[in-house]
Amino acid sequence: MENRRPPELAAPLNLKFLSDNLQKLLEESLGINSVGQLLNYFPRTYLAAGELTALTDVPLDEEVTLIARVQSANSRRMRTRKGKLLDVVITDDDAGRLGTMHLTFFNSYAAERQLTAGTRAIFSGRTGSYRGELTLTNPRFSLLDEGEGGVDEHLRPVPVYPATEQISSQMIRGCVSQLLDSLAHSQLNDPVPAHIARRDRLMNITQAYEMIHRPAEVEDAYRAQHRFRYQEALVLQTALARRRAEVRSEEATSRPHCAGGLRDQFDAALPFTLTAGQQAIGKQLAADLAAAHPMNRLLQGEVGSGKTLVALRAMLQVIDSGGQAALLAPTEVLAAQHYQSITRTLGPLAEGGMLGGAADGTRVVLLTGSMSTAQRREALLSAASGDAGIVIGTHALLSENVQFFDLGLIVVDEQHRFGVEQRDALRTKAVAAPHMLVMTATPIPRTVAMTVFGDLDVSTLAELPAGRAPISTHVVGLSENPRWIDRAWARAREEIDAGRQVYVVCPKIGDSQLEADTSDALELYEGPPANRQELTSVAELVESLREVPALADVTLGVLHGRLDPQEKAATMAGFSNGSVSLLVSTTVIEVGVDVPNATLMVIIDADRFGISQLHQLRGRIGRGGHPGTCLLVTQLEPEHPSRERLDAVASTSDGFELSQKDLELRREGNILGSSQSGGRSALRFLKVIQHAAVIEKARSDAQELIDADPALTDHPELAEALDLYLNEEKEAFLERG
Template sequence: MKNRRPPELSAPLDPKLLGTKVVKVFGESLEIHSVGALLNHFPRTYLPPGELTGLSGVPLDEDVTLVARVQSANSRWMRTRKGKLLDVVITDDDAGSLGTMHVTFFNAHVAERQLTVGTRAVFSGKTGSYRGQLTLTNPRFSLLDEDDAGMDKHLVPIPVYPASEHISSDQIKKSIEKVLDTLVHSQLNDPVPAHIARRDRLMNITQAYELIHRPAEVEDAYRAQHRFRYQEALVLQTALARRRAEVLAEEATSRPLIQGGLRDQFDASLPFTLTSGQQQVGEELAKDLAGAHPMNRLLQGEVGSGKTLVALRAMLQVIDAGGQAALLAPTEVLAAQHHQSITRTLGPLAEGGMLGGAVDGTRVVLLTGSMSTAQRREALLAAASGDAGIVIGTHALLSENVQFFDLGLIVVDEQHRFGVEQRDALRAKAAAAPHMLVMTATPIPRTVAMTVFGDLDVSTLTELPAGRAPIATHVVGLFENPNWVDRAWARTREEIDAGRQVYVVCPKIGNSQTEPDSADAMELYEGAPPNKQELTSVVELFESLQDVPALAGVKMGLLHGRLDPAEKSATMAGFNDGVISLLISTTVIEVGVDVPNATLMVIMDADRFGISQLHQLRGRIGRGGHPGTCLLVTQLEPAHPSRERLDAVASTSDGFELSQKDLELRREGDILGASQSGGRSALRFLKVIQHAKVIEKARQDAQELIDADPTLAEHPELEEALDLYLNAEKEAFLERG
């Protein structure tokens, strides 16, 4: 592989062919540097050039691409600033009877020269409105000549590409056509093995690139997409299969179940019976831990299904076999909660070497960034000496000076919060490859688990332990009933007077534009225009609730990510102990916080949160056997797209049903790890719900290929595609497990 001449797909873009400036723009604005990356920049849609786009149905405040005819074009000097303003009226009908739109350009000499009356063009930009009329301001445009418009030849679809402000869809189209014209097709390496292509009658890669970028009719593009969809699934599944094979090839220290050890003593002390699910998953983990290869397992389950208890029993098995366990948590609040609950649950078994502790007990220590030097030194010593069988911490566990006596098991809570490097930094602290258990309380549909966590064995807890009370969820629409917010505070007082406790959750901390604790942005969901409402600040609400008559005399606490760690701990301890009845918080309480006496949660601006986040938050209440109530407060009108999410959460407490709905509503890439900006999905044509069969077929094919040829020596083209497709961002989403 290393000695071969670089294949054409890996070759850099040629400045002589495309122009030095264009090559530079591709790299800087779209991160496209190679021929393959350019050819894999597929059209996002196709426009029929012989038809004008119906302007009456164009949405407001969204990026659109449309074909229209220029009805009029007038330029004038601006009064308040230098330069000229060009006002172009475009129409979707020769007579202008169906629909028109105003397109405005500032100091656009090219537009003034080219957009003459009667001209057909493709316009791309974000729609706005001015004086009740739909507008486009400074859109990108490209002219359609008579050939393009289908006057003199067969209608040919116009590809529309994801573009940037520095390069238009039309420029991308012309560059790709130049590359297609100059490719030496015999050198295009096809990552899909020939026997699979024959079996499924897939077109070759050269033809697929031609048809997806220059289809004679739109059906050609669909056929090419089908081929690339399978190729994408095969590449991703091959990467996962190879990772599975690498894990299986590693050697780990076997941690068999020791009869009469800490785990057996712990089981005997439990005041309740494990659910059948907990017993079954426990047996799976016990078998994995006893193996000679590292366990690599995902444990998913509903909020409150007892994942931590299952993980704790696995930790005790490792301790019995002479090893240590590390639990990595995403926040200090959650790490402290884990430390308290595990220490409390173990009782004397967590007091090894202490007066009154079990003779063969262990120790549980906490390690966080905000601890004092003395506390930190004591925790580090306990971990390094092996006195501490369980070490719980945040990112502080990853520090170079943290050492373990014999790290045998790593438990990662809410694993999606940690990157690959962080997980590997902890693995490196073990003498032999440690066993790995990652937990998530966000239920994952099987197709998602198969795509994203394909290198992990998946265990699922579906039933809730006895004693978990049902939670009633209601949407509180202030748009139609502004006074309902007063009822929410009255309801809060009723709950507190009954001896219970209440959470109020807000989407932001203060008035700052950058809110580290803020909720998922609503733009993650298709069709939801930006929300211009003023969001509820946790700091301001805390102050204003002091003056609400219904809450007079109620002891309140404030919790958010910017507070001093000691203050956070004191507030959480006060709520745990029942001293604080009403906790006004951001989403720092989203996972792991366990206060059995909390029965009511009021979520302000609930439309700003994703479905899975609302489900997670709701899981903080009803944990002590008392019925729970969750109020989703929103200022949006009932017809707003985001209200559909709230209605979905209110309609069911089944996390798997909600995760399926979440996947339908959200952009695919966000679920699978697209960039935070809401950028392009890491998957181009693969939709994990729609294409489950394609994924399953590719998964089976990939496993067979890796079983027969672990290094892909016989399939260099496929290995090449792994490097081309799996850039750093996509590797990250594959590595989230």
């Protein structure tokens, strides 16, 4: 027999046994055009061939695949046009709650001939409704009792694939089955190294593909899934380990601590003592900056945990060694807040060369898109000449005409707001590879940090600085009692009369449902169309609040991403100095806005925000030693699934506990995104909550492999898998840190 070379998974899907039409459907409907992509288009579930699908559980207006028995089939001539109409009633044989469904076929002689009473078959199509009953019109079908693989063929589990209207689950199953037949005597390249497969007793990849697509029993599919789960984890962790190795191999300018420099002067002038966490992470950053390879660290911590202070000390260490630091913020409001906070905190140290400034001080400049030409020119000159040690800005920092004298450190605040391209655009402005510190106030569970941010060293600020007051959170369900909103506004007046201030947050700016405040990066939970209530806007709420008796004579402010920058700055200044008592805003205040006197937040349509966003918003209050209160206002009924998110936020202020709950409620399966489009990604079975042990093992294995063989020269199959599974979209997701 000819000794054939094992087929590459990346080989084009130009197979003789698949018709041109089928190959075209696979590519156009599912994006499948290679052997590996078809093999990695896994079933989403399995039907027990010996059992009928419970028809009472079938959803409306969805593509479904089900097994049922034909109860009756009646054909009749159509009155209004030529041809026959076949009405088939199928049943699930459930004696207790006999489920039936009507199927309608137009001019289908095959259906009339084959779908006789008593026949068991698989039916696929989009469910509809007629006179209050579920229906399928012209569904695709295949008989179960006429298996081609032997007498027991009809007892095998039936794989169900994510289908489209153009290509059914049965068609996909047929294509995969023919491909597997063609590979029956081949041994596919296996990404899992042989010594690991032997250690963990993993089945080989050819056997795994056979069992996951054509299991003799459903337990076979589970065993194959276990094997692919580890493979997914290994591929992912190897990609991250390789990226960590690449970063360590780059040369960076060492930025060691300089005794008596700006950082030491800053520490000496601090009116408080750093927390133990701030001191420990400060030592980590100091050591990272002193190394000859780039720091690549994620700093996470609760809102108000002091991340910016830790980052500022790192910036001063870089300045002491002759370099510059850039702080990238997602919004102009946050950039301006950082500028004001840092210049205020540094005092004379930020007034280098100015009257009254420290003799060896530096300069801090702000660069945003809305600055005047003269302001922008001055900021650009300060950055390019090196006069500015710290340059703070928004996306404007990424412009081609922005140059640095010696960019040594990049700090990215709220890293999830920026893509890898934006981060890299800033990196290219440095002579040598700059050090990188990315910060997030969205707590990340450990398993997620190991996967999504596995190429970064992770530091966590767990403790809050002294003086932070507790925040109590309550769900205000207007479906239970519409008058509770009046009590919320009365509560706001009580805080204002006590000399405090109030935030009111809305999910949109104006009247248009499609109007999105892009600068706020708001992600709304849509929910089913029938339950989708009209969102409250800033514009309409401000008008209605002016008519609320409890808020008579209260000074209202408005803030959102579409305001003129000067107007935004004036509003924030008014809220900061207390001349504005109640601020109606979008989520533009989600991060970085620091008004210690604000003690109450009312979030309207709170069910339309995610858990982490609600937690971030809530962190804006209780920052000045006074207890805070957050009211989550919703019109949803108590039993609505989205109320569970609100109850979770109200139950705890622990961000890490909430991030874990968020993962559970989202039922996150594919950690690199929820789509299973049949594209290049096969990351399907790894779940960050349940599979921490698998991730840990794969991370350790991947690190050993990369340490011994950075280019994966001895493991070409694994190197190929990285290219096959991790497409550009997934890579960008991995690098979003």
